[in-house]
Amino acid sequence: MSKRSAQSIGLTGSSSEQIRSQLADDADMAELIEQFVRELPERAESLLRAARQAEFEQVRRLAHQLKGACGGYGFPQIGELAGSVEQMSPKGAALSNQEVERLLQTVNELNSMCKRAVAR
Amino acid sequence: MTSTTPTNLPLVLLVDDSVDVHRLLQARLRHEQFQLIGATSGAEALQLAETMPVACILLDLDMPVMDGFEVLRALKDKSSTHSVPVIVLSGLNSSDDKVTAFDLGATDYVTKPFDLSELRARLRASLRLNHLLTLLAERADVDGLTGLGNRAHFNKRWSEQFAEASRYGHALSLAMLDVDHFKKINDTYGHPAGDEVLQRVASVLQSSCRQFDVPCRFGGEEFALIMPNTGPADAAKVAERIRQEMADLQFPRHPEQRMTISIGLAGTDGGVGAMNAEEWLESADKGLYQAKRTGRNKVTVNNLTPSQTLRLAKAG
Structure with a gap:
C-alpha cells in the first residue's frame, strides 16, 4: 500500500476526525478541559499498558474513572467506550x-479515540 | 486537598477517589454559597468529617479500599457526624444501590454524569436541611428561661463525661444545686420574681465555674454542674464559691430577701469503681438532701474515689 492511499483511507474514515468537547464554549470549563485533554493520551496509554499486562482490576478502575471524567468534561462518546471497557473487565x-x-x-480503539480529543 | 481559606460559608465535603471529579466540581461550584473541601479516600473523609464542622457531604460510592457504603455506615455510627446530610454520587442508576444508600441514612442520591443545575439545587436543599437540624438540636438542648443546657443536655454530657472518666480513670465531679425556699419566693413575690432568681442562679453558675465545666438546669429550681477532670477537693472549692456568691446577691424585687442554695457534690480523684452514672447522680442528690436537712446554704461532699468507697462500705 502506497503512502498516498493510506492517507486517503485515514481521511475518509471517521477515525481521524477530531473529537471536540461539548462544553468547549463554557468559559468556566475552558482551562479544565484543556488540562483534561492534555492528560488524556497518557491515561489511555496507562489503560493500554494495564490491559497488555493482564491487570484487569486496574483496567476496570482506570476505565471507570475515565468514563466518569469524560462525561463531566463533555466527551460522552469516549466515556461510552470507556464504559464498555469497564464492563469487559468485571x-x-x-x-x-x-x-x-x-x-x-476495545482498549486500542479507546486509545486512538482519546488521541483525537481536542479542547476547542 | 483541604482549602485553607477561613470563611463563614458552610463547608461541603466532596469524597471521591477521582481527581477529575474534584477539579470538575471545584470549577462548577465555585460561585455557590459554600466552601468545597475534598477527600480522595474514605479514611480521609471520616477524619475530616470528625474534625471539621461539615454541613453536607457529597459521597462517591465506587471507591477502592473503603467504598461509599462503608463510609456512610461509619459516618452514621458516630454521634459527631451522624446528622450531617449525605448526598450519594454514583455512576450506577440502580435501584438496589439507591435503596441501600437511603437505608444506611443517605439524604439524597445523584447519578453521574451530573446535571449541574440539579446537583446545585440538591446541594442547596441538603444545606437547608442541615441548617434546620442544627437549629433544632440547639433549641432542644437549651433551657429557654436560663440559657443553660437543659435536662436532655445534662443527660447527654453526663453520660459522656462518666464514660470518659471510667475508661481513662480521670478525676470527675458532679454537683447538684437547689435553691433554698424557692416556693416561698414564687408564692410571695410572684412567678416573675421566681424566674429572675433562676436566671440569677444561672448567671452565677456560668460566671463562677470554669470554661470546661458544664452547668445545666436540671429541672424546676434544681441545677447540675459537671466538673470534668476535677477531684472532689477542687470541686468543693468551686461549689463553695458559687454558694457564697449566691448568698451575697441582692435582688431588686425583694432586697430584704436573700436567696441561698444548697449543694450536694460527688466526685472522684480517679476511677469510679463499680459505680454507674445513675448511682453517681444519686450520691450527689443524697448530699444535696443532707445539706438541706442540716440547715441549707451549705455544700456536702461525697468522695467517691474507689479506695474510699471501699472503706466506707466496710465501715458501714
Whole structure:
C-alpha cells in the first residue's frame, strides 16, 4: 500500500476526525478541559499498558474513572467506550482468551479515540 | 486537598477517589454559597468529617479500599457526624444501590454524569436541611428561661463525661444545686420574681465555674454542674464559691430577701469503681438532701474515689 492511499483511507474514515468537547464554549470549563485533554493520551496509554499486562482490576478502575471524567468534561462518546471497557473487565472474573482479545481490541480503539480529543 | 481559606460559608465535603471529579466540581461550584473541601479516600473523609464542622457531604460510592457504603455506615455510627446530610454520587442508576444508600441514612442520591443545575439545587436543599437540624438540636438542648443546657443536655454530657472518666480513670465531679425556699419566693413575690432568681442562679453558675465545666438546669429550681477532670477537693472549692456568691446577691424585687442554695457534690480523684452514672447522680442528690436537712446554704461532699468507697462500705 502506497503512502498516498493510506492517507486517503485515514481521511475518509471517521477515525481521524477530531473529537471536540461539548462544553468547549463554557468559559468556566475552558482551562479544565484543556488540562483534561492534555492528560488524556497518557491515561489511555496507562489503560493500554494495564490491559497488555493482564491487570484487569486496574483496567476496570482506570476505565471507570475515565468514563466518569469524560462525561463531566463533555466527551460522552469516549466515556461510552470507556464504559464498555469497564464492563469487559468485571470484578474478580476470570477472562477467556477470546474475552481478553476483545478487551485489548476495545482498549486500542479507546486509545486512538482519546488521541483525537481536542479542547476547542 | 483541604482549602485553607477561613470563611463563614458552610463547608461541603466532596469524597471521591477521582481527581477529575474534584477539579470538575471545584470549577462548577465555585460561585455557590459554600466552601468545597475534598477527600480522595474514605479514611480521609471520616477524619475530616470528625474534625471539621461539615454541613453536607457529597459521597462517591465506587471507591477502592473503603467504598461509599462503608463510609456512610461509619459516618452514621458516630454521634459527631451522624446528622450531617449525605448526598450519594454514583455512576450506577440502580435501584438496589439507591435503596441501600437511603437505608444506611443517605439524604439524597445523584447519578453521574451530573446535571449541574440539579446537583446545585440538591446541594442547596441538603444545606437547608442541615441548617434546620442544627437549629433544632440547639433549641432542644437549651433551657429557654436560663440559657443553660437543659435536662436532655445534662443527660447527654453526663453520660459522656462518666464514660470518659471510667475508661481513662480521670478525676470527675458532679454537683447538684437547689435553691433554698424557692416556693416561698414564687408564692410571695410572684412567678416573675421566681424566674429572675433562676436566671440569677444561672448567671452565677456560668460566671463562677470554669470554661470546661458544664452547668445545666436540671429541672424546676434544681441545677447540675459537671466538673470534668476535677477531684472532689477542687470541686468543693468551686461549689463553695458559687454558694457564697449566691448568698451575697441582692435582688431588686425583694432586697430584704436573700436567696441561698444548697449543694450536694460527688466526685472522684480517679476511677469510679463499680459505680454507674445513675448511682453517681444519686450520691450527689443524697448530699444535696443532707445539706438541706442540716440547715441549707451549705455544700456536702461525697468522695467517691474507689479506695474510699471501699472503706466506707466496710465501715458501714
